[in-house]
Amino acid sequence: MSIETRALHYTYMPGSPFEKQALTDINLTIRDNEFIGLIGHTGSGKSTLIQHFNGLLHPSSGEILVGGLDVNKKETDKQELRRQVGLVFQYPEHQLFEETVERDVAFGPKNLGLSEEEIHERVLEAIHYVGLDEALLKKSPFELSGGQKRRVAIAGVLAMRPKVLILDEPTAGLDPAGRDEILTQVRALYLAHKMTVILVSHSMEDIAKLATRVIVMHKGRVAMDGTVPEVFARAAELRQMGLDVPQVTRLAEEMAKRGMPIGDGIYTVERAKSAILMQLGLLKNQKGKEGAGK
C-alpha cells in the first residue's frame, strides 16, 4: 500500500495567537514494502506528519493519497483507512483501558465488526507477534510492567492487521533488551508480511540497522530523503539539524583521522566489527610480511 503526499501543509491552531506551522510543503511517495526511518530533531513535525497518514489530522492545504484514495475527501471511509494504516503512538501504554489484556487487544478488531472467533484468533496472533505470554491474557493491563504494557498496546494495533504499520518512538523509555526485542519483532513482521513500516526514532543506530530508506525532517520540511548510506554520508548537515550519525560511524571517522582508516559506509556495529577485524588482520599480515622480509 503506497502513501503519497503533494504540497502538504499543516498549521496548528490557525488564526490564534498560538498559530504554529508544523509542516511545510511535504512531497513524499512511500511505496509498498519500504521500511522508512523517520528522524528529526524534537519538534520537527514527525508526529504531525504521521497523523496525516491515517486521517487523524487533515492537511491545511495539499493532498494526501493512501492506496490511491484521497484522505481529504468526505466519502473516504476513515474506519477502513485506519484499519489499513495502523498507528502506534508515542507512549501507547497510556491508552490502555480494558479490564483484561485480551479485551484491550480485541478493542480494534471489535470496532471492525469481526466475529468472536476471528477476534480471538487475531488477539492470539498479535500477542504472539509482540512476544507476550498467553498467560497474561486474563490479567489486567494495569498490573503489567511498562515494557509489557507497551507490547499490549502495540498488539492492539497489530490485531487490526494493518498493511502499513507506523510506530512513533516505540522504544522510548524501555530497557535495552526490551528495545531490541520489540525492534526485532517489528523487523520480523516487516519481512514476513511485506508490510510498509514507518519507524520514528531518535536512535540513529536503530534506523541504520532497520530502515531501507531514511527521511529527515527539519523545521517542518523534508530535509533529506535517501538510503542509509546516502543520508548518513552528510554528517555535517545532520549535526547542524541537531541530529547525528550512528556512534560507530563517528568511531570510524575518528579512527580515519588518527591514521587507521577502516573504510567508509560503516553504520552498524556488525559492519564496524568486521571492518576493524579486517583492518587488524591486514596489519598483522603486513607486520608478518615485514618480519619475514628481514
Add this chain to the structure above:
Amino acid sequence: MLKDITLGQYFPVESLLHRLDPRTKIILVICYIVSIFLANDVYTYLVLAAFTFGVIALSKVPVKLYFRGLKPLWLILLFTAAINLFLTSGTYIGGRPFLWGIGITWEGLFLAIKMALRLILLILGSSVLTYTTSPIALTDGIEKLLSPFARMGLPAHELAMMMSIAIRFIPTLIEETEKIVKAQEARGACFDHGNVVRRAKALVPMLVPLFISAFRRADDLAVAMEARCYRGGTGRTRMKQIRFSAMDLYACLVFVAYLGVLITCKVVV
C-alpha cells in the same frame, strides 16, 4: 472542539492594567459588576459602555478576543432576550398580541435589550480581569484577599493552591484528552456516531485512560512538591511579591470618578 475552550485565557502583553495589583483588579471588577445594576436608562448605559470600552482599550488585548469570549454565551443571551421579549406585560407593539395572546410589548423590548446589554457588559468587564491577570497572580490575589479569614479557620492558602493547580492542569488535560481520542480513533473507535447510548459507551475508552493519567499526574506532582519541601502555607514566602502601588491608587481613583459620573447621571437625568 476542545481547542475552543479558553479558560486559562491570560493574554500576555504589556499594559497598565497588566501591571496592577491583582487584588485591586479583583475588587474593582466586583464593584464594576455591582455598578452594572445601577444603570437603567440610555445615559447611564452610555456611561457604562464608555467606561467598559475605555478599559478594554487600555488592556491592549485585541477587542476581537473579547467578542470571541461572548460566543459560547449567545444561547443564554438569546434565551433571556426571548423570555423578556415575550413574557413582559405592557402595551403591545402594534396595539394587540399577534397570536394566542402572545405578543411583544414595548416594555418587553426595552427589558430584553437592557438585560442583553447587562450580560454582555458583565462578561466583557470580567474578561478584562482574566485577560490581564495570569492565573498565578489571580490565585495569589485571592489568597491575600482571603487571608484575614484564615484566623477564622478558612484554609485560604490551600484553597488558592488547589485553584492554581486546577487552572494549571486544564490545558494539560485537554491535550491529554486529544491524544487519547486520537489513539483510540487509530484503533477504529468512533466518538461521533450513533445514538446517545452508543456515544456514552464510546466514552469509556477515553475516560478510563484520562482518569488514570490524571491520578498519575496528581501523584507525581505531590511527590515533586514534597521533594521540594512543600509544607503548606505557613511561613511560605513568594518570589513575586504583590504590592499595592501608586498606580493601584490611581486605578481606584479613576473607578471612583466613573462611579461618581454614573450616579450623577442616574440622579440628575
